[in-house]
Amino acid sequence: MSAPVANFWGDLDPNNRVEFPEAKRPDETWELSDGGSAWVYRAPGRSNIRRPVILSDGFSSLPSSYNELYYGLEGAGSPDYKFISALHERGYDLVLLGYEDRTRSIIDNAKVATECILNAIARQEGDARLTLGNFSLVAGLLQLLGAPATAHHEATCFxxxxxxxxxxxxxxxTPEADPFADLRKVPEEKGGLHSFLLSETSTPHTSMTQQLGEWIVDQLAD
Known part of the structure; x- marks a missing residue:
């Protein structure tokens, strides 16, 4: 009898790739030269973005899929709260940012995020502040890199x-570095988190609970 083989990759294993339902087609798609795509869902009745919220995918295997992102934010993966609809009701335009390779370094994919931000600013009507949210570290890294777009956006980090x-x-x-530090005990002057919410439940990638979704929408730039 052969011994069982443990799969240490979990959700990162390409063989575990889940097929998601076909999402609503985006209003437009931006192909990004550094290795990614941006899928734009404008608020109803608009021909251009005005109040953009860029939501970046995070680490995983294989390319990003707008079907997966949409499933967790608006589809059956989020049965109790429709995040995209909530954004649109408040007049925000959503830009889903995906990557050709989600296993690349943060620095490499931050270049993709920077290109997406600059693209959004160039296409935007008006001068409303842009919000960048993500399921990983891209927003914080953009601040550290001093990316040219950071002066124009407010980073909301998921x-x-x-x-x-x-x-x-x-x-x-550094010895004091602790990725598991209790955020409630970290002084604001030492960190980049001006406000945060500790979710009551653990959810699959991109899935949006009502608790988290309502809090995020309330934090967005005016």
Whole structure:
């Protein structure tokens, strides 16, 4: 009898790729030269974006899929709260940012995010502040890199498991670095988190609970 084989990759295993239902087609798609795509869902009745919210995918295997992102934010993966509809009701336009390779370094994919931000600013009507949200570290890294778009956007960081990964002075090389620090005990002057919410439940990638979704919408730039 052969011994059982443990799969240490979990959701990162390409063989575990889940097929998601076909999502509503975006109003437009931006192909990004550094290795990604942006899928734009404008608020109803608009021909151009005015109040853009860029929501970036996070680490995983294989390319990003707008079917997966839409499933978790608006489809059956979020049965109690429709995040995209909530954004549209408040007059926001959603830009879903995906990557050709979600296993690349944060620095590499931050270049894709920067290109998407600059593209959104160039296409935007009016001068409303842009909001960048993500399921990983891209927003915080853009601040550290001093990307040219950061002066125009307000970063809202979605961090799975509520870890202390958005701290501006976070450095694994230092003894005091603790990615599992209790965010409630981290002084605001030492970190980049001006406000946060600890979710009551753990959810699949991109799935949006009512508790989290309502809080995020309330934090968005005016």
């Amino acid at each position: 961090v799975p498991s509520g870890s202390a990964v958005d701290l501006l002075d976070f450095d694994l090389a």
